Amino acid sequence: xxxxxxxxxxxxxxxxxxxxxxxxxxxxxxxxxxxxxxxxxxxxxxxxxxxxxxxxxxxxxxxxxxxxxxxxxxxxxxxxxxxxxxxxxxxxxxxxxxxxxxxxxxxxxxxxxxxxxxxxxxxxxxxxxxxxxxxxxxxxxxxxxxxxxxxxxxxxxxxxxxxxxxxxxxxxxxxx
Amino acid sequence: xxxxxxxxxxxxxxxxxxxxxxxxxxxxxxxxxxxxxxxxxxxxxxxxxxxxxxxxxxxxxxxxxxxxxxxxxxxxxxxxxxxxxxxxxxxxxxxxxxxxxxxxxxxxxxxxxxxxxxxxxxxxxxxxxxxxxxxxxxxxxxxxxxxxxxxxxxxxxxxxxxxxxxxxxxxxxxxxxxxxxxxxxxxxxxxxxxxxxxxxxx
Numbered sequence: 001x002x003x004x005x006x007x008x009x010x011x012x013x014x015x016x017x018x019x020x021x022x023x024x025x026x027x028x029x030x031x032x033x034x035x036x037x038x039x040x041x042x043x044x045x046x047x048x049x050x051x052x053x054x055x056x057x058x059x060x061x062x063x064x065x066x067x068x069x070x071x072x073x074x075x076x077x078x079x080x081x082x083x084x085x086x087x088x089x090x091x092x093x094x095x096x097x098x099x100x101x102x103x104x105x106x107x108x109x110x111x112x113x114x115x116x117x118x119x120x121x122x123x124x125x126x127x128x129x130x131x132x133x134x135x136x137x138x139x140x141x142x143x144x145x146x147x148x149x150x151x152x153x154x155x156x157x158x159x160x161x162x163x164x165x166x167x168x169x170x171x172x173x174x175x176x
Numbered sequence: 177x178x179x180x181x182x183x184x185x186x187x188x189x190x191x192x193x194x195x196x197x198x199x200x201x202x203x204x205x206x207x208x209x210x211x212x213x214x215x216x217x218x219x220x221x222x223x224x225x226x227x228x229x230x231x232x233x234x235x236x237x238x239x240x241x242x243x244x245x246x247x248x249x250x251x252x253x254x255x256x257x258x259x260x261x262x263x264x265x266x267x268x269x270x271x272x273x274x275x276x277x278x279x280x281x282x283x284x285x286x287x288x289x290x291x292x293x294x295x296x297x298x299x300x301x302x303x304x305x306x307x308x309x310x311x312x313x314x315x316x317x318x319x320x321x322x323x324x325x326x327x328x329x330x331x332x333x334x335x336x337x338x339x340x341x342x343x344x345x346x347x348x349x350x351x352x353x354x355x356x357x358x359x360x361x362x363x364x365x366x367x368x369x370x371x372x373x374x375x376x377x378x
Contacts, residue, residue: 016248020247024243028184029232029233032233033232045235046235046237050243054243139227167222
């Protein structure tokens with residue numbers, strides 16, 4: 001069944017959960033892919049995907065249609081992931097070790113040491129978090145540095161530096 | 177070009193963000209440097225590969241049920257908040273003012289009206305918490321059971337701490353430390369009840 005997206009959004013804004021579920025079905029894959037690449041953790045990506053849709057439900061009234069719904073949802077998702085990451089840092093419960101800049105440059109587990117078997121997705125997942133986020137947002141999702149700076153709270157120059165670092169680490173990993 | 181400067185220039189070149197004269201300078205360098213040409217080719221290839229990664233990945237399980245449960249819970253809370261709002265708005269203004277006035281941090285003690293000592297403070301606290309307690313008892317049926325349970329558990333802990341302080345103060349009425357302990361627990365109780373009122377009225 002194909003429904004008009006504008007109608008679905010309007011109905012969801014009126015509190016129609018069936019319409020919101022249809023929006024979820026249409027966008028879940030896109031949101032999950034973004035969460036998965038930003039977090040490099042399946043369980044966390046599932047959690048953040050749910051967080052993003054709950055937040056979208058809460059904020060639907062603020063969506064005025066100036067941008068595409070998918071763009072609005074995307075930015076909201078990025079915010080949720082980054083907010084979640086900051087909260088985790090505060091709680092000091094994070095177990096992912098990829099914040100270590102040298103993580104990709106030293107011998108790792110079976111995946112990291114398998115040379116040519118290392119594909120781009122896995123290499124991206126193994127990047128340090130800051131570099132991974134900027135690479136995903138810039139090179140995969142097509143955000144500009146100014147937008148990344150606004151979303152993440154870092155300077156434009158830092159965004160560029162993280163991107164160039166990510167590319168260097170990826171080239172090294174993929175050339176092993 | 178060498179080191180970080182080289183890396184930055186080549187990346188900016190690939191991204192098309194160099195000024196015209198820098199771009200011309202890099203292109204002149206590339207004409208003579210095979211290593212940099214190879215690096216540019218790799219960077220272009222990497223960016224193209226990243227841009228062509230699948231934009232959609234289906235989660236390994238259906239996440240809708242979890243989303244639906246959470247938004248349904250929030251809808252219930254919103255209804256409860258609306259129900260509480262009318263009943264508690266007036267009470268909040270009066271009771272919070274009464275309760276917190278006496279139980280502000282010690283730094284505000286000099287501003288208490290003259291002649292109202294520790295006994296008056298305790299009496300005021302008792303009256304305030306009693307009024308808040310009555311509001312809580314009257315409205316508890318409208319709260320979620322888990323919320324009531326949590327509130328009751330926390331109130332019981334605070335009440336136990338206050339009872340211990342009262343008993344100790346009965347043995348040593350002049351102890352400043354014991355009064356401090358009692359006041360700290362009392363502030364916690366008023367804050368907790370105030371939180372309930374604030375959430376309900378928000």
